[in-house]
Amino acid sequence: MVDIHSVSELLKDLEFFREFGEATIELLAGCATNVAYRPGDYVFREGGSADAFFIIRHGDVALEIHAPGREPLVFETLHPGDAIGWSWMVPPFKWSYDARCRTVVRGLSFDATCLRGKMEADHEIGYQLMRRFLPVMSRRLLGARLQLLDLYAAEKAR
Amino acid sequence: MRTAGERPGAPGGSADPMVPRPFRVTRRRRETADTFTLDLVAEDGKPFAFAPGQFNMLYVHGVGEVPISISGDPADGTRLVHTIRAVGKVSAALCAMKRGDLVALRGPYGKPWPTVEAEGHDVVFIAGGVGLAPLRPAIVHAIANRHRFGKVIVLYGARSPADMLFAEEVQRWRGLFSMEVDATVDRAGPDWLGRVGVVTKLVERAEFDPAHTLAMICGPEVMMRFSVEMLTRRGVAEDRIYVSMERNMKCAVGFCGHCQWGSAFVCRDGPVFRHDRIAHLNAIREL
DSSP: OOOOHHHHOOOOOOOOGGTTTTHHHHHHHHTEEEEEOOOEEEEOOTBBBOOOEEEESSEEEEEEEOOTTTTTEEEEEEEEOOOOGGGGTTTTTOSSSEESSSSSEEEEEEEEEHHHHHHOHHHHHHHEEEEEEHHHHHHHHHHHHHHTTTTTSSOOOO | OOOTTTTTTTTSSSSSSOOOOOEEEEEEEEESSSEEEEEEEEEEEOOOOOTTOOOOEEEEETEEEEEEBBBBBBSSSSOOOEEEOOOOOHHHHTOOTTTTTTEEEEESSSSSOOOOTTTTSSSEEEEEEHHHHHHHHHHHHHHTTTTGGSSSSEEEEESSGGGTTHHHHHHHHHTTTEEEEEESSSBBTTTSSSSEEHHHHHHHHHHOOOGGGGEESSSSSSHHHHHHHHHHHTTGGGEEEEEEEEOSSSSSSSSTTTOOOOOOEEEHBBBEEEEHHHHHHHOOOOO
């Protein structure tokens, strides 16, 4: 059985939820549960149903893309305080990469169906969550663009 | 140590800033697949003084001359260290040099990193790729004079784990209790246990007092631009952010105009600039 009180206390400690009010925290806590993974475990895999999103409280997670005949390419690592995944917000709700634990990972998992239901029922909560996720998405998009530029590659002398 | 504003070429170099001195390669180390470090000793045995952030013009006989930042310890006047990436004809010739070969050198040139202004502040060094080489003398200076600074933080971004410069030394810095070092790479295989992502993420997370922080940044211009943006977002004033610019430097003394950037000559007025003084130039795409 989930201890809602302790989960809401955990949420209050996380930077990600700092701007949320007490009532919203309690509502979100109702969709959350504590999770723990061992090194090498997958939080989710590409193509799987995006039925949750995660906040890391402890440990490191590598986001990886697989290509046939090649070893997995790690394109980002996430660390304590980071949120993993926004595919749960966007149809068709499928993960587009793997999230593999590089260490023991402890965190909070939020049930996507529960969250989406609360966002639909109360658009204020939906707005607050979108407002919180958009900067994360924006920063990661910028990071991906910079990585795509391959800035550190050698430039030929002019 | 020289201070900004002293005449180029003195006292470490020859009396005439356009006349090179012969230096002999005493050691060559491979840093990455295309980057090498050369230790040089003056043939005349005279010491060579420089300030962190300055550069020399290195001439390979019959091939040409290129500007290369000094990457060694500024307190060591006997051994000059240059880290060179093979990207063109001259730099490739330098990288191919062996122990005992001669190189002609003039310098040091340019405005240095603000090591004196940084005293009493938290100091954040942000390096991207081979940009760690021009920052290394300032980092070595900060370690040697640790008590003069607040926190000393090195944030380093590289293309991949194999492309990390001075990898063993960065590990050693990380092991010191007196400084914080964090590194990230743009891409990695599953065996890499460090961070993956852009260097601005490290800037976002680093713990320093923005009101009392001085930052020195060296790397690709796009990386520097976004690092400056993250620092200012965190509250570091633009007049305490310094960047090292790279342009096509030829004469190194502000005569030829090849490295002109707006009203500045990068060789003479830089390569280290205080960001608030050059921010307007970044907005001009034609420069």
